[in-house]
Amino acid sequence: MQMDLTWYSSLRADNFPASAYEQLRQRLPGSTPFNHLGWLQAAEAALPADQQLQVLVGHHQGQLCLCLPLIRGCERFGPLTVQVVRHLGYPMSDRIALLADLPAGAAKHVLREIRRHLPHALLQLNEVVDELAPRTLLGAWARRSSTHEQRLSCQVPVHRIVEQDRQEISGDPRYKLRRARKRIAACGAQVRRVVPDASTIHSLLDAVAEVEELSWKGDDEVGIFCGSSRRQWMYQAFTALAAQGLVRMVLLELNGRCLSYRLGVFERGRIYDYNLAFVPAYADLGSGRVLLEEWIHWGLDDGWEWVDASRVSLENSSHQLHERMSGLCQQHRLSYYSWRPSGIALGLALRLWQRFKPQLQRLRRQKPTPAVVVPLAKQENRDALTGHSQR
Structure with missing residues (x-):
């Protein structure tokens, strides 16, 4: 094996x-728009001062066969503070492929080089499609x-766009869509499709960032535009992708004001539904399903193949694509603990936790719920309000 690192x-x-x-x-089928160099360069520009970027590149017979942009920083796990290495883009990128097309026997040399150049306790890769x-x-x-x-991090609903999607969806979602369309038509709002370029993306991002700030995501400070660092990253990243024609947006607008949106990234026939939000005052419109339907109709018009939720919560996901999904994309978090003392200690703690966690969960389920003692005066008031009396 001859490979230059x-x-x-x-x-x-x-x-x-x-x-x-x-x-x-482009050569690797698993790569996504979040592997785009413009996206990762934006992620690099937004790195905090305490994180170090190092990019490992490998050539075999004069051809690039490996590129791993890695960040290292200190993270706390209980009483331990250890060095952790991750792929650049965490935590804002949804699905990043490992760009590796290696010759036989090269993998062990790559890991050895990472451990030599970036000593760490834990190497963790997120949102990997197995x-x-x-x-x-x-x-x-x-x-x-x-x-x-290897732990399942999320099961992403995906929908294969087919000709039958020109017909109305069946069941309860049909009536929710009809009600949403009637409410939208009654207030005079309109749905608009947008393919921004580098000259128009900033004003559009300003509009959707304002919607996100007004939404619960802004209140909880979990949105993609929350904080100067995230905002810088998203503006720079989407500008780079828009310059390549990879950004799609569907907007619900009233008198030129954006009320709701879905922001997506498109490549290889697949729209990644990356972000959405709505103005709380117009929550009753039910715009989310209407805009999701617009993705599908746009796909029918332009020959797209998939609508992809990109990333969802592992439990209790409320993404509306669950209502019409045709499949699931499983994404995993992979953790590799080194042979350094800190890596061995952290790995041992993980194994102990995995061993005793089921027992702790059983104990919690068996623990009786303490009885709530209600004072007599409060009980009488409660009985009066409910129309019951114990007398």
Whole structure:
């Protein structure tokens, strides 16, 4: 095995092989728009001062076969503070492929080089699609780790766009869609499709960021535009993608004001439904389903193949694509614990937790709920309000 490994301190370095990177990204079927160099360069620009970026690049027979932009920082796990290495883009990128097309036997050398250059306790990869991941690489890393864990992080609903989608959906969603359309028509709002470019994306992002700020995401400060760092990242990233024609938006507008939106990234026939929000004062319109339906109709008009929810909560997901999904995309979190003392300790703590967690859960379920003692005066008032009396 002959492979040359090189480290770069930035994706913006003058000698970084940008064109070869894009060729590698297009060559691998699992890559997504979140692997786009413009997206990752925006992620690099938004890195906090306490995180270090190092990009590992590998060539085999003169061809780029590996590019791993990695960030290292300190994270706390209970009483332990350890060095953790992640793929650049965490936590704002939904699905990032590992750009690795390695010759046989190269995987162990890649891991050895990462551990040499970026000593760490934990190497963690998020939102990895198992069937599209480089199994040879990840299997070799698992065998060379003190502890390895693969955990399901989310099950993403996806919908295959077919000709039958021109007909109304059946069941309860049909009536919800009809009611939403009637309310939208009654107030005079209109749905608009937008394909922004680099010159128009900023004003559109201003509009949707204002909607997000008014929504619960803004109140809870969990939106993609919350905070100067995230806002910088999203503006720079979507500007880069819009310049390549990869951004799609569906907007619900009233008199030129955006009331609701769905913001997506499109590539290889698949629209990734990345973000949405609505103005709370217009929540009764039910715009979410209408805009999701607009994705599907747009796909029918332009020959798209898939609507992809991109990422959802593992439990109690409320994404409306569940109502019409034709499949699920399972995404995993992969954790590789090193043989350094900190990695061994962290891995041991994980194994102990996995062993005793079921017992703790059983104890919690068996623990009786304490009885609530209600004072007599309060009980009498409650009985009067409910129309009952114990007398």
